[in-house]
Amino acid sequence: MASICSEFQDCEKEKSTSTGYRFKEEKQLCAPLRRLYNLNKRKAFAAFVSSKREAGPEAGSSQYWRCCGFTFTEHATVHRHVARTHAGEIQRLAWAHYELTLSREEEDDAQPGEESSSENFSAWMPDISHIPEEQLENGPGKVLLYYKYCHVEDPHIICAWQTALCQRLRLTGKVRLSSEGINGTVGGTRVATEVYVDAMCSHPHFHMVKEDFKTSDGGPRCFPELKVGVFKEIVPMGLDPEVLSYRLAGAHLEPEEFHKEVETLLAEGDEHSDTVLLDCRNFYESKIGQFSGCLAPDIRKFSYFPDYVDKNLELFRDKKVLMYCTGGIRCERGSAYLCSKNVCKEVYQLKGGIHKYLERFPDGFYRGKLFVFDERYAISTNDDVIGVCRYCAHPWDRYQLCTTRFCRQLVLSCPACRSEGRTACCLGCAAGGARRKEECQCTDGRPRIPQDVMENDKLLL
Secondary structure, eight states, X not given: OOOOOHHHHHHHHHOOSOHHHHHHHHHHOOHHHHXXXXXXXHHHXXXXXXXXXXOOSSTTOOOEEEETTEEEOSHHHHHHHHHHHSHHHHHHHHHHHHHHHHHXXXXXTOOTTXXXXXXXXXXXXXXXXXXXXXXXXXXXXXXXXXXXXXXXXXXXXXXXXXXXXHHHTTOEEEEEEETTEEEEEEEEEHHHHHHHHHHHHHOTTTOXXXXXXXXXXXXXXXXXXXXXXXXSOSSOOSSOTTTSOGGGOOEEEOHHHHHHHHHHXXXXXXXXXXXXXXXXXXXXXXXXXXXXTOBOOOOSSGGGHHHHHHHTGGGTTTOEEEEEOSSSHHHHHHHHHHHHTTOOSEEEEETTHHHHHHHHOTTSSEEEOEEOSXXXXXXXXXXXXXXXXXXXXXXOOOEEEOOSXXXXXXXXXXXXXXXXXXXXXXXXXXXXXXXXXXXXXXXXXXXXXXOXXXXXXEEOO
């Protein structure tokens, strides 16, 4: 009986024991890596069948296959048997060879003279052979938040690299790529996130440094899965990046500079009417935390921000605008849009966003929680609670999802109210009225694009 070909023997020796995790990863592969995996699966299947082949007793006689005590004389029958009985073994062999292909910079299905996707990014994969698997799967965890605006020639190759990198490091989270750059938030163990930061900083396309990453306590359980994809924009604003470029953004202020500006604004109070402190986030974010004295638009999505600016343009005319958001990325294009209107005296944005500000000023002018887009919902550096319960107005700032089947909006309901069954976001949902996600009385009762009011050249907050 022939043995499995040597390259698959090597893979069999090297394959990981955590096969359940591998099979989950298989389902998450992006298109280029999926093709590469399927190629290796076909090879593994063919090699396994070949290993069961035996020659007839006489020269020139037909070949046959022996497996599990059965003798097969036709290709079709042995193939059906292997597919039904040995699927797990084929999967393990395929995955092991797939990983070996990436690590050795080999891709057997590449056409002559062409580089395969794995060959294009395998040089960017870090060597983690010295790191025990345990340190990638267990231990203290972190969540990273970052972005980088830069030209990306082929975002699909970067997508394949990011998918492979995150899977290898057992990271979960969300990464958006486009021709204008990358935007991500990922969770993993402390060791895994450190390796990820090093890999990003050493990548020739992005020229990132460690200070570009915002870090908070968390881990892989902060996200239900890993999602990596290519989009038109790395932050969904609804405007073509070729029409509104991040290069038009307002000037960056370091946290120390921004702190001084806010300090001056608050010290002068109403008389300092030539400055607007603008929150670029959604209403449910500013509801539980914001800078003192800010203008926080009552919008549900960042894609509504351009319409908000257009509808409230007079608020910004001849003003100095100080903008901020969670990590800085929304301000890049939000400030670019505001600058394109040519009504502001000056436009500035907080470099690194609230995240970096809180690292320098945990008890500064930002009060309350910082909303984050993962299953923690919020992080904090001070004890202030500025949110209130939806039902009784008691101070409360811990979000949970509306418990109706279709709505799934975030709701602030304190323990006392929840104990009485008040777990829906509105009375309509409580009565079972919502039939689509985020479409209920909460949405119907809020103007899509609010108009904020000026009186005697002062903003009414």
